Amino acid sequence: xxxxxxxxxxxxxxxxxxxxxxxxxxxxxxxxxxxxxxxxxxxxxxxxxxxxxxxxxxxxxxxxxxxxxxxxxxxxxxxxxxxxxxxxxxxxxxxxxxxxxxxxxxxxxxxxxxxxxxxxxxxxxxxxxxxxxxxxxxxxxxxxxxxxxxxxxxxxxxxxxxxxxxxxxxxxxxxxxxxxxxxxxxxxxxxxxxxxxxxxxxxxxxxxxxxxxxxxxxxxxxxxxxxxxxxxxxxxxxxxxxxxxxxxxxxxxxxxxxxxxxxxxxxxxxxxxxxxxxxxxxxxxxxxxxxxxxxxxxxxxxxx
Amino acid sequence: xxxxxxxxxxxxxxxxxxxxxxxxxxxxxxxxxxxxxxxxxxxxxxxxxxxxxxxxxxxxxxxxxxxxxxxxxxxxxxxxxxxxxxxxxxxxxxxxxxxxxxxxxxxxxxxxxxxxxxxxxxxxxxxxxxxxxxxxxxxxxxxxxxxxxxxxxxxxxxxxxxxxxxxxxxxxxxxxxxxxxxxxxxxxxxxxxxxxxxxxxxxxxxxxxxxxxxxxxxxxxxxxxxxxxxxxxxxxxxxxxxxxxxxxxxxxxxxxxxxxxxxxx
Numbered sequence: 001x002x003x004x005x006x007x008x009x010x011x012x013x014x015x016x017x018x019x020x021x022x023x024x025x026x027x028x029x030x031x032x033x034x035x036x037x038x039x040x041x042x043x044x045x046x047x048x049x050x051x052x053x054x055x056x057x058x059x060x061x062x063x064x065x066x067x068x069x070x071x072x073x074x075x076x077x078x079x080x081x082x083x084x085x086x087x088x089x090x091x092x093x094x095x096x097x098x099x100x101x102x103x104x105x106x107x108x109x110x111x112x113x114x115x116x117x118x119x120x121x122x123x124x125x126x127x128x129x130x131x132x133x134x135x136x137x138x139x140x141x142x143x144x145x146x147x148x149x150x151x152x153x154x155x156x157x158x159x160x161x162x163x164x165x166x167x168x169x170x171x172x173x174x175x176x177x178x179x180x181x182x183x184x185x186x187x188x189x190x191x192x193x194x195x196x197x198x199x200x201x202x203x204x205x206x207x208x209x210x211x212x213x214x215x216x217x218x219x220x221x222x223x224x225x226x227x228x229x230x231x232x233x234x235x236x237x238x239x240x241x242x243x244x245x246x247x248x249x250x251x252x253x254x255x256x257x258x259x260x261x262x263x264x265x266x267x268x269x270x271x272x273x274x275x276x277x278x279x280x281x282x283x284x285x286x287x288x289x290x291x292x293x294x295x296x297x298x299x300x301x302x303x304x
Numbered sequence: 305x306x307x308x309x310x311x312x313x314x315x316x317x318x319x320x321x322x323x324x325x326x327x328x329x330x331x332x333x334x335x336x337x338x339x340x341x342x343x344x345x346x347x348x349x350x351x352x353x354x355x356x357x358x359x360x361x362x363x364x365x366x367x368x369x370x371x372x373x374x375x376x377x378x379x380x381x382x383x384x385x386x387x388x389x390x391x392x393x394x395x396x397x398x399x400x401x402x403x404x405x406x407x408x409x410x411x412x413x414x415x416x417x418x419x420x421x422x423x424x425x426x427x428x429x430x431x432x433x434x435x436x437x438x439x440x441x442x443x444x445x446x447x448x449x450x451x452x453x454x455x456x457x458x459x460x461x462x463x464x465x466x467x468x469x470x471x472x473x474x475x476x477x478x479x480x481x482x483x484x485x486x487x488x489x490x491x492x493x494x495x496x497x498x499x500x501x502x503x504x505x506x507x508x509x510x511x512x513x514x515x516x517x518x519x520x521x522x523x524x525x526x527x528x529x530x531x532x533x534x535x536x537x538x539x540x541x542x543x544x545x546x547x548x549x550x551x552x553x554x555x556x557x558x559x560x561x562x563x564x565x566x567x568x569x
Contacts (some may be wrong), residue, residue, distance in 0.1 A: 050414050053566040068418065075416040086407035088315060102307030103415040142411075 001064045003028045003150050003181035004049060009058035011044055018044040019205045021058070026183055026198075028063075028149075031176050033196035033213070034185040037284055041205040042185035043083060046154050049183075050080060062150065076104060079143035083154040083185075085135040093123030093130070093138050097145065104146035115141045118167050132159040140168060144175070151175065153184035157191055169195055187284055192216070203288055218287035222265060224256040227276040241268050257286065305417065308425035312399065313432060320433050323391045324440050330387060331444035334380045335452050342453075345370050361512045368532065373455025377445060377462060381531045384441045385469055388434075389501055389525075392473040395433050396480020397497035398490075399426045400558070404568040405490035419563050423481070427555070430477045438470040461535045468529025468539055475525050475547045476501065478554035485561040488568055522546060 004026035011018030019041035026032040036042050047053045049060050051067045060067040065074055087096050097112060116123055121137040130138065136159045143151065151172070157165045172182050173195055186192060192199050193213060200210040201217075209217065224241065232252065238244035242258030253276070258265055269277065282290070341348050352365055360366035364382025369375045400423065403409040412422065445462045449455065479500055484493040508526035511517055521527035521543075528543040 047569065052410065052413060052569060054564060072418045073416050075414055078414070080410070080414045082410045084407070087411060088406070088408060090315065099307060099311050100415075103417070 001028060002026060002061075003030075003063060004032075004183060005061045005064075006045075006049070007059050009045070009048055009060055010056045011041075011048055011053065012056045017041075017205045018056075019048070019202075022202075022207055024200060024207070024210070026181060028181050029176070029179050030197045031172070031182040031195050032184075033192040033199040034183065034202065035187070035189070035192055035199055035284065036185070036202035037187070037288065040202045042202060043154055044205075045202070046082075046152055046183075046185060049152060050075075050078070076146070077149040079146070079148035079151045081136070081139050081143050081151070081153040081156050083158060085132075085139040087127050087135065087138070089126070089128035091127050093121070093125060093127060093134075096127065096138060097123060097142060100142045101145060108147070111147065112141060112145045115144060115171070118171065119164055133161065133164070136160055137164065144171070148180070150181045150183065153182070155186055156184055157186065157188055165191075189281055189284065189287070201288070208288070216287070218282050218290045220259050220261070221282045221286065221290065222258050222260075222262070223280045223282055223286070224258055224265070224269065225253065225276070225278045225280075226256070226269065226272070226274050227253045229273045229275045233272065241265065257282070305421050305425045308412075308417070308422060309428050312426055312429040316395075316399070316429065316433065319395075320436060323387070323437060327384065327387050327437065327440055328444060330383055331380070331441075331448055334376075334383070335448045338376060338449075338452050341370055341376070358509070358513055361509050366512070373450070373453035374458045374461060374535065376453055377449060377455065377458060378465075378531050378535070380445070380449065381465055381469075384445075385472070385526075385531070386505075388437050388441060388469055388473050389476045390498070391437050392430075392434050392476040393480040393483075393497040393501045394494055395430050396477040397483045397494040398480075399430050399484075400481055400562065401484035401487075401490035401493040407569070409567045410569055413567055420559050423555075423559055423562060427477075427481065430481070431474065434470070434473045434477055438466060438473060441469065442466045464539065465529075465531045465534050468531070468534045471539075471544065471547050472525050472529055475528075475551050475554075478551040478558070481558045482554040485558040485565075488565070490568070525550075 002025045004024060006022050006024045009022040009024075010020050022041075022045055024045075034042055034045065044053070048055050049062065049067060062074055063077065068074065091099070101112075115121075119137045119140060121134060121141065123138070123141075125134075127135070127138075136156075140156070143153075156168060160168060169191065172184075176182055176195075182195075184191075193216075196213050198211060199213050199216055201208040222242075225247075227250075235244070238254065238256065241260065242256045244254050244256040247253040247255055260268065265279075348370055352360060352370075357366060364385075365379055368378050370379065398405075403412050413419065415422075442462065445466070446459065450459065450462070480497045483496040483500060484490070487493040487496045504524040504526055507524040511520045511523065511527065514520075517527060517530075521530075525547070527533075528547055529539060533540075
């Protein structure tokens, strides 16, 4: 039985497109990433899975049961972390956690305390004093406290500092090793690459590709930014490395989209006397463009 | 569901306190005015009779004297009723819509309860709020107005009119819930509730002005348990049934509409 299954799931907001014909299967026990640019339909899909909004057509099932628009006991198995968190400002974090525990049979207060400690969260403060990051931490604790079987997170890393983000993903991996299914949406490729088993790419409301992480388009791509000292190479020479362009704001700097294997790339770059070199992953946009139009132009907003 | 009930009750306590204070201040001013009124009854009644009839109806003083304790209570009852019905409809409209307004809907509606259970819990909170308002009105009448007017004899009338007040409040509470289910925008839901209250009030004024109360009183809850009628004739069981039917229908529609609609997140 799949933890999540959708069939032709479609949502229109009036005439505006939400998502169209989403067919997803998330196996029980896997970590599934859902990646796409802003406005692609990630949050809409998640809200449809949780019954917060009603599909225009199609169906979503969680653990084999059709998602009830209207909530129900199915949600004892689910923990949810939205991208934007809002709670009751009069409460303290502790009040909120106590309130949340009233909805579930929270067996382990020790688990809650462990989460609080690992995420470095102080629950005794008033919610209105919490920063965005602390609200996120509170939400994470609140969503995991009842030890759900399925955790759905919408951009879980946003608002968290790198150390806490790492801790969160450590926690998610540990839970997954115990059989918990994780489904999360993100912009960040590194999050996908770090823990996901499979990933779905969505753009303009439609699924583009679903598959293992190591088959993600653009994984063989590298962005090279370099400044060459001495004689400048010709376009033909640079083309051997990849699609090169000068950076308008920085003369003598080049930005190259290369698909060469790493060792070959490094060997080619070593031919030049370099004043500056940076090799990084492609942006999400570049990966999506690779999927759409492998030979398309890159965006012009690159900067050193 | 108990957790939702207790938490919502706690979250709404400040708002309830404000409404109770408004009621208490109104009762206090009424009490303070009594001495002046009671020593100048004829003069005050002359002034009232000089007003246009429509104005007397709008202020609930048409056909009501000021000579007795009961008369004065009936005049005050009008103001208590206005405040209580406004409170009831605003509680109903805001209880359901505030989660979307305050962006806590994603928290509450992903808990393991169907929306119907959450609505029912909030309804219980609404009823508790309305009951608190009714209790205060009864207490201010019994403890402030009665001693001041030497009106111990009118306690039964106070009791029965208070029952009518409570039943009408419950009806407006359910109307408030229906408004929040019908109107997606949380702020507009409360406005819709107040507009409904205003509409039923104006309908009541028009019906009374046209001397059509006997035929058309069923059109507005303001006439279901009119204090003067209740004092003279008791509570009409037909209006109890009508109120119950309207309240149940409002809640059924609320459940149905809210269950299937998108939450505004």
